[in-house]
Amino acid sequence: MNGVQVREDGPVRxxxxxxxxxxxxxxxxxxxxxxEAFTVGExxxxxxxxxxxxxxxxxxxxxxxxxxxxxxxxxRTFIDGLRELLHTVRTAPVTTVCAIDGYCLGAAFELxxxxxxxxxxxxxxxxxxxxxxxxxxxxxxxxxxQYVGLSSAKEIILxxxxxxxxxxxxxxTAVVEPGELGPRVDELLAxxxxxTRTVLAAQKRLFETWQNTGLADGAVASVDEFARTFxxxxxxxxxxxxxxxxxxxx
Numbered sequence: 001m002n003g004v005q006v007r008e009d010g011p012v013r014x015x016x017x018x019x020x021x022x023x024x025x026x027x028x029x030x031x032x033x034x035x036e037a038f039t040v041g042e043x044x045x046x047x048x049x050x051x052x053x054x055x056x057x058x059x060x061x062x063x064x065x066x067x068x069x070x071x072x073x074x075x076r077t078f079i080d081g082l083r084e085l086l087h088t089v090r091t092a093p094v095t096t097v098c099a100i101d102g103y104c105l106g107a108a109f110e111l112x113x114x115x116x117x118x119x120x121x122x123x124x125x126x127x128x129x130x131x132x133x134x135x136x137x138x139x140x141x142x143x144x145x146q147y148v149g150l151s152s153a154k155e156i157i158l159x160x161x162x163x164x165x166x167x168x169x170x171x172x173t174a175v176v177e178p179g180e181l182g183p184r185v186d187e188l189l190a191x192x193x194x195x196t197r198t199v200l201a202a203q204k205r206l207f208e209t210w211q212n213t214g215l216a217d218g219a220v221a222s223v224d225e226f227a228r229t230f231x232x233x234x235x236x237x238x239x240x241x242x243x244x245x246x247x248x249x250x
Contacts, residue, residue, distance in 0.1 A: 004033035011045035011193045013037065017108075020053025025062040026107055028081070034111070035085045038092050045193040045200065047092060048185060049115065050099040054178070057124065060106025066133065079138060082107060086140045089114040091208055093201035095192040099185045100124045101178060103162060110140040113147070113171075116207075117192075119185050120165035121178045127162035147171045198232040 003019040003026070015037045017024040038047055051057045061082075069075045089096060089111060096115040104112055104120075105127050112118055112126075128137040128144075137157045145153035147170040156163060165175045176184050202225045209221045229235050 002033070003027060003030045004037060006033075006037045008044075011043065012189055013040060013044050013047045015047060015049045017049070017051040017058050020051075020055065022062065023056035023059035023103070024051045024053065024108075025059045026065075027062055028065060028078070031081055031085050035088045038085075038089045038096070040092060040094055042197060044094055045195065045197065046095045046097060046189055048097045048099060048189070049111070050185075051101070054102055054123075056103040056105075057100045058104060058108030058111075060108050060129070063133070066135065082110075083139050086110055086114045090140070091204065093197070093204050095200065097185055097188055097192075099181050100165070100172075101181060103127070105129055105162065106137075110137075113143045114140045116204075117188055118172045119174050119176065119181060119188065120172045121181050122164075122166065122175060123178060124165040124175070125162040126156075126165065126168060126171065127160065128157050129160040129162075131158060132160040196232070196234045196238050198229055198234055199238075202226075202229050 003017060003024070005016040005018045007014050015034070017026075017030070019025070040047060065078065069078055095117065097117045097119070098112045098115045100112060100118060100120040101124055102121075103125050106129060109126050109128055128141055130137045141157065144156065147153075148156070148168055149170075152168075165172055169175075173188065174184055206218075206222060206225055210218045213221070
């Protein structure tokens with residue numbers, strides 16, 4: 001059974017982890033399919049990632065994947081593939097939103113951190129249990145300290161325990177009751193899907209630049225991105241529409 005389902009909903013691509021009988025644990029095929037799902041065309045303005053079932057958003061990588069790695073070379077190939085997926089998600093030229101219900105562990109937690117916005121339910125919990133398997137937390141786990149601080153990030157990684165979403169306020173845009181998850185995500189989507197593709201792509205490039213460079217280099221890149229947006233006709237159209245809307249409110 002395909003563990004990743006994709007459907008187009010107007011300007012929104014909805015991606016669902018769909019193997020609830022295994023708590024949506026990820027396989028190598030899922031990593032490939034997720035990378036394809038987050039590679040978007042011109043008509044897409046946002047990608048939403050959610051999951052089937054109530055027990056878990058995703059339990060992380062299926063342990064059988066790790067057990068099948070017989071050498072350092074195989075381990076390197078696997079983790080490089082995960083790194084490429086997370087890079088694709090993080091640098092997608094549109095807004096990426098996660099809807100999290102239940103446990104979100106390991107590679108799934110890294111996937112969630114790679115997205116732009118996160119809405120979780122009150123029964124959601126996040127954890128990086130790799131250390132309990134004798135494996136270090138890597139790749140986008142490096143982002144965790146920016147959300148919760150270095151001390152809390154070390155606690156989460158070194159204990160390997162799950163932590164309720166409500167106790168990790170810096171990670172989520174909102175924590176809501178399970179029945180409010182869909183409406184809260186849709187509320188966010190209504191705010192981010194009306195932007196031009198040009199400005200979304202520029203802003204996402206800047207996020208990545210700011211993440212990887214110092215203030216001075218980031219400021220230079222910001223000037224370049226600002227100037228380039230004016231080469232797109234849709235920028236002038238958006239400006240004119242915004243000006244007209246302001247005038248109509250007077």
